[in-house]
Amino acid sequence: MTDALESQLERAIREYDEDGATVLRGVLPLALVQALGDAVDAMMDAGEHGNDDRSGGGRFFRDLYSTLTQPAFAEFMREAGLAEIAGRIMRSDEVRFFYDQLLVKEPGTSARTPWHQDLPYWPFRGEQVLSTWVPMDAATPENGVVTYVKGSHRWDKFFPSQPFSEGPGSPPAHEWSPDSPYDRPDGPGRTLTDVRDHPENYEFLTWCVEPGDVLVHHPLVVHGAPGNEAAGKRRRALALRWLGDDPTWDDSRPNFLRMICKREGLPFPQFEQGARIHFSDPFFPLMWSRAA
Numbered sequence: 001m002t003d004a005l006e007s008q009l010e011r012a013i014r015e016y017d018e019d020g021a022t023v024l025r026g027v028l029p030l031a032l033v034q035a036l037g038d039a040v041d042a043m044m045d046a047g048e049h050g051n052d053d054r055s056g057g058g059r060f061f062r063d064l065y066s067t068l069t070q071p072a073f074a075e076f077m078r079e080a081g082l083a084e085i086a087g088r089i090m091r092s093d094e095v096r097f098f099y100d101q102l103l104v105k106e107p108g109t110s111a112r113t114p115w116h117q118d119l120p121y122w123p124f125r126g127e128q129v130l131s132t133w134v135p136m137d138a139a140t141p142e143n144g145v146v147t148y149v150k151g152s153h154r155w156d157k158f159f160p161s162q163p164f165s166e167g168p169g170s171p172p173a174h175e176w177s178p179d180s181p182y183d184r185p186d187g188p189g190r191t192l193t194d195v196r197d198h199p200e201n202y203e204f205l206t207w208c209v210e211p212g213d214v215l216v217h218h219p220l221v222v223h224g225a226p227g228n229e230a231a232g233k234r235r236r237a238l239a240l241r242w243l244g245d246d247p248t249w250d251d252s253r254p255n256f257l258r259m260i261c262k263r264e265g266l267p268f269p270q271f272e273q274g275a276r277i278h279f280s281d282p283f284f285p286l287m288w289s290r291a292a
């Protein structure tokens, strides 16, 4: 463990447990973050990968599983120390890599990332599924840093997954997965709609971050991100997701992995419902072990 991580770990674990999100400062090797940013720029210049939305004046560039196609992403995933960070904060004995998600909001991108929880989009149940959000540029509320609703991972809510659009014509959340046995409609009480419409009722966590820092969040914490309204300030970020010891397979709900596998022609993992994810599964490679 690096000194930078060791000195922040106790605080980070406490905040992650109590608030659902935390920040670690200066824990990532800057050369690797720089190389990642260069690879992102090359991808965006080549325009070969990703979902490239240039409507409305900005540019919202997204990609999934870039670690499979871009050596700099794969090196970052293996070498930057994030698997250990995930394992220490989740207090897991082992950590497997789940997937990576690139989200670039260039200046002038108005698209918000709507309030959501992550777990409803994933074919798992469990507590130990942790996200790390790595900025390649300084990120602030003005250019779209992620914001968390403090403590919302303990609301005992499981908001249905929904299409990532708040625009006219997108179905209300409860119409997205009406047959799912345990997706609860966005009913009264603390709801995603209420977070959006009545922010005064909630406490938010927002950190200004620099390259080398990392944001860490729990799979059930409610979070979202503004668009990038800051002139001349890019917001390139890579989210990397990690699996600890307790997740079990549950693809009874619509989930992003099924959608991606279909779209990319990738094999969809064939696990029994309720099965524990074993480290020998090639889909989720073992990246860190406390015993090693």
Ligand SMILES: O=C(O)CCC(=O)C(=O)O
Pocket (backbone or CB within 6 Å): 103, 113, 118, 131, 133, 146, 223, 224, 225, 237, 239
């Ligand atoms: O970067 C963003 O705009 C959103 C990121 C996010 O929702 C996540 O990493 O789970």
